[in-house]
Amino acid sequence: MEVDPTSTVGGGVEDVYGEDRATEDQLITPWTVSVASGYTLLRDPHHNKGLAFTEKERDAHYLRGLLPPAIATQETQEKKLMHNLRHYEVPLQRYMAMMDLQERNERLFYKLLIDNVEELLPVVYTPTVGEACQKYGSIFRRPQGLYISLKEKGKILEVLKNWPEKSIQVIVVTDGERILGLGDLGCQGMGIPVGKLALYTALGGVRPSACLPITIDVGTNNEDLLKNEFYIGLRQRRATGQEYSDFLHEFMAAVKQNYGENVLIQFEDFANHNAFYLLEKYRTTHLVFNDDIQGTAAVVLAGVVAALRLVGGTLAEHTFLFFGAGEAGTGIAELIALAISKQAKASTEESRKKIWLVDSKGLIVSSRKESLPQFKKSYAHEHEPVKNLLDAIEAIKPTVLIGSAGVGQAFTQEVIEAMTSFNEKPVILALSNPTSQSECTAEQAYTWSKGRALFASGSPFDPVEYNGKKYVPGQANNAYIFPGFGLGLVISGAIRVHDEMLLAASEALGHQVTKENFEKGLIYPPFLNIRKISANIAANVAAKAYELGLASRLPRPKDLVKYAVSCMYTPVYRSYR
Template structure:
């Protein structure tokens, strides 16, 4: 509808469109009026992403104009719901799909992508999508959503962005029975073939698009995320948002809280709810930040505790501790039983900061700082400031409505989202990027060593 009369005549569109030549302002107004009629988040997602398919310029216009309201639909938390229903709401493919059956032919598949100048690739194998677990090919919504923000927030042209899903199967039995599932109907391949596939993919991307192409790993399983970061950081321009992006924004939140509370970072005792790749990335970067402020590695590590699905991470517990978790597996608190619930761990350890997917505080005790990172769709963060009677600093990975306490005070939950970090990766095209990225990778993987 925005084609001019001359363009319509030149392109053979005269008579195929209504006679009105419509401005983008009117198109944006129609979009907002239609969106305002919708209440279901998934319906909003389908509508907005449909605009991206039909009118990309309009899509990025409205996204940039109203990023605060639309980002929670295009990105977290609604994108998680969209991923869980991906095969049911499917309209048309977006991005590049590579399966383990394609091994040996990945370069030819990459060559099928129509754009010749890609600068940013976001890739997932779908094993750990947000807090939803293994979604296999359904996880493609994450790379698509991330790259929308690379364009809207960092100004990278959408033609230079490539979302990729690598399908090696799924261990999600529900999906393997789902007639609308769009990936391989097989258990996840964890053999050497999987590693060979990733190697071939990395080589194919850089062969076509150059060594400085940013390759962002997204929502890989904990056991693969760290080793791929170590394996590829010396050779490729890589970034793991779950490990490095989450760590950056969480540490920024703690530093901001330091200004508000007057309590230095080195005096914080941090308790994590969860001990996966995101938690470990944050913990390692917190340790590094403490070390730069004069605290030894051992003392800094002792100030970080973790509580996973098996309970408090302590030395000698029955459940196996991952090698990446060992620095944070401390001796159990003396003269008391090991806490069996997270609430018990809070009451025993009395942390000043809590970081995790979900956190709930009960009783009269409350931390000075509560940072809540990467919540799932089911998180109810208003319970935190309410149970703390407003005596906490709170941030959530997703935006939430205003919280009104019993005494009538109203608070707006702060947001600590990776979107503050990863769109800035456009600097990755700089010739120095591999060197800078290596130092950041070392910090995230080791939690100690060279300063950034």
């Protein structure tokens, strides 16, 4: 079976695999590619079209009798599947139906996700993916991605070679220790890399064959899983210390050896200590990105910058209070500090003084410095000790309150009312996922602030009616940033990630918020336009990579937005001849 090399879809230039050219390095350009026919073709998710095979294709590829006689367009198939999905009462059933579709007909899966992004994003990603990870052992059908366990020590390079696709551009990897706000789910954390990479393709246009989900299994400390007969991972306590870092080092070296300098490795849902250590250790030798630290930071900074267009004042004129000082909280704080220092032409040390953090022991202050882990020390400012969040708000009087501690309902009525008492428009971001861990709901934020809060959350909330006015809560979702960010790195051939690229991504997202969005209370643009948003982010990130001399794909394209769009994978069916 051959793919028509001349067809083009969606303005992109096609490569021979029927993928859009740009996210594929075209070192060799054969004009046709052979794919199995007949029954095998119908079992191949990359090329199967189900009832959409035409009469001519059914003759050419030995499909006569293997399909019912009706011929359906991709649009009809999409309509039928959405109809079926909407009939499922339980979100996990929708998740499983989507995963089944991905394993059966890849292009239809992405078509569905792109065309119905606002409806299906919570199904394939947070919050439903959290429940899916908790039950992954029970719902496990066929592996998606690579599982690299301690059993493979010394053989990781061989394991990578077992993956059928050779040209990988993005790897999302987890060790399952801190999945969303749900804790250690061990090997069952695989739902996260699988979900993230589906979004890399749907929202950022990186072709599916260039994406590789990986779970590193070093054991789990979750007693329930260790006792669960359906658990799919190693039944042992987590490896730590030297054994852990040696294993990760072997993995990082093998990835670079197998896929080269330009493969993006995105760390996902590692525990705090490992997340900071790995990012710090490999940022100078590999193309690495931690979505929990850097992606969250970029998306939150974009929301804050957009909110300030309504509230007024520069970043440096505002005071930020964080509830939560883990990887998300300190990552956001660092990027805001960097943005303030660039705007105000001040040192980062000086800029950090506008930012205060509250952890489980209270306000982080200088008298606690000795007992703090390294990543919190920069925020230990001079102040008397303060035990809880409410007292910290009274003492610091922040204009922006950001929650990232994974403690549900931590923003109580008193907290929101205190914020409203000295702010005309308090900016309140309840970022913890999934919904059960959110610091407060949209309804609580709008009701307790009497409709004055500018609110966004990590998980989706429905619009809220208050005093006859409809408020649409924004979602500070990393899915705004990482797909476009990754695409920008891929199309520029970037070899390292620099903090200024994160600022570039943030700026691009902040600029997409329109006057109409603001009128509804939104500080993020609607997800409906996500591919356009991602193309703009990719262009901004690529421009920064070229400017910093970190891009290897030369010469630089003249119009980076246009180039990014031409590079995006489109899931429309190809014609086979």
